[in-house]
Amino acid sequence: MQVTVMRRWLAHHARIRDALPAVPVVLVAVAATAAGTSGWHAPRATWVAWTALSCVPLVFRSRWPLPVVVLTLAVDLTGMALAPDHAFTPAASLVALYTLATRSDRRTAWITGVTASVAITGVYAATHHEPLLVGTSLLRFDFAIAATALGDAVRSRRRHLAQVEARAESAERTREEEARRRVTEERVRIARELHDVVAHHITLVNAQAGVAHHLMRTDPDRAYEALAHIKDNSRAALDELRATVGLLRQSDDAPGSRAPIPRLADLDALVSGVRSGGLYVSLSRTGVPRPLAPSTELTAYRIIQEALTNTHKHARAAHAEVALEYGVTALRVTITDDGPPHAPKRLGTGHGLIGMRERATAVGGTVTTGPRPEGGFRVVAELPLSLTPGPA
Structure with missing residues (x-):
């Protein structure tokens, strides 16, 4: 918990976060200059001063990583x-190279890293009169390359x-x-199903109740x-409502809780x-009946x-006709009535006609309506027939 809080705090204080590596770098410089072959002595101020000065640009290392590399280097x-009398290690430059590799593209990071490695190795070898590719000169080259490689690996992992x-x-x-x-x-x-079931059966029940009254x-x-018809239609409405609500049930519900969906074979009962x-x-x-998909x-x-x-x-109609015409590739369903041309509230709310078109479109068909x-x-x-061949 405390580590998380600290990380969040540092995320909002970028300058302090960037300057944190300077603390151990300066402390190591102080300890390194205070240690000698004969024991501990006072730290060498020159070396510590140069180390502290090189760490100053690190305060902005996440904002301007490449300029910080140039300054620290x-x-x-x-x-x-x-x-030249000190075994100077460019720790601040190593931190800057690592930061650049984590925040820039790979090409920039490696060009800068190799250039810095060659410069550090060359200057150290020249000032300490050592061969370029042996001893501590080569060690500083390795340090710079390692810092760049570590930063590149961290960047790749973050990406x-x-x-x-x-x-x-x-x-x-x-x-x-x-x-x-x-x-x-x-x-x-489901809304379409409920509208069709409720509107149809309740309309019939209402009409039959009026006749009975x-x-x-x-x-x-x-x-x-008429009362017997009300009973039959009420039962049919309940069965279809139960089937529609059954669509909401889980796959492991009892199979008996679902009623079969209506089919064209049930049209006689509907009529x-x-x-x-x-x-x-x-x-x-009319035509030769062809197999249709259940939908x-x-x-x-x-x-x-x-x-x-x-x-x-x-419609205030007295007669209606339902015609099913089986064609070669489609079933044509026509429903007409003899109502007056301008019956009031002819279309009701319009939800029924919208539902018809949505249903037909869902199976690849069309619906046209009008007086x-x-x-x-x-x-x-016009509804497409199934491609399944019928019985011979």
């Missing part, structure tokens, strides 16, 4: 030349860690966006029949329910259901 080389972190953040962001997109799509799909005293038998509400509906099929069958069923529901609620010239309303859906 100039001070260290001058110290070597003016104090690698930054790339890994960036990839992880990008992957996490992509997963979150994909999850939000899928949630939105699922929410729209009207006939309760004058024709009890027909009123009883019968609408008829019981007072709207006469005729159903016709396409559900789309066709829901479009027919929504169109009949709109007709029953808004007929002779009166009434028409809904035409």
Whole structure:
């Protein structure tokens, strides 16, 4: 905890952080000049002064790493030349070279590092009258190269860690966006299902309840029949609601908790329910039936259901026709009614028509809607057939 607090504090005080390496460098210089073959003695002020002076530019090493290398190197080389009797080690220059390698590109770091190494080795060898490639001269060359190599390794590791972190953040962001997109799509799909189920069945129940209320005293038998239809439609609504809510269940839920989705084979029951509400509906099929994907069958069923529901609620029509035409590559679904041309609130809220188009688009089809010239309303859906070959 204390280390973390210290790092955060230093991150906000860059000058103090940059100057910290100067402290051990000066302390080592003091200790090195105070040690001798005969024991400890007073530190040599000249060497310590040159070391402290060369450390001054380090205060700005993270802001201007290359100029700091030039300044520290100039001070260290001058110290070597003016104090040849000391085994001067350019520690400040080594720190500056390390910093440059961590904060610049590799080319700049190595050109500067090799140049500084040659300069340090050459000046030391010339002032101490030693061979260029042996002894302590070569050791100083190695020190400068090692400082550059260490800084380059640290820079490479930092860049690698930054790339890994960036990839992880990008992957996490992509997963979150994909999850939000899928949630939105699922929410729209379920909302569409609920709208179709509730609007259709509640409309029928409401119509049948009105019929039962009207006939309760004058024709009890027909009123009883209307109540039976209310019971059947209520049960159908509950079954479809249960199936829709079942989409939200987990994969390991009991299979019995899910009801089968509606298909075109269930159209007769759908038409019968609408008829019981007072709207006469005729159903016709032309062409050779071809296999459809389950999603396409559900789309066709829901479009027919929504169109009949709109007709029953808004059109004041007496008759509706549902025609299924199986073509070579597509199923054409047409729903028409004989309502007046300008029925009030003909389209309701518009959510049903939007849902039709969204459903058709989701399976690669289209929906067109509009009034007929002779009166009434028409809904035409073109849905692609399955590519699976039918029975011979």
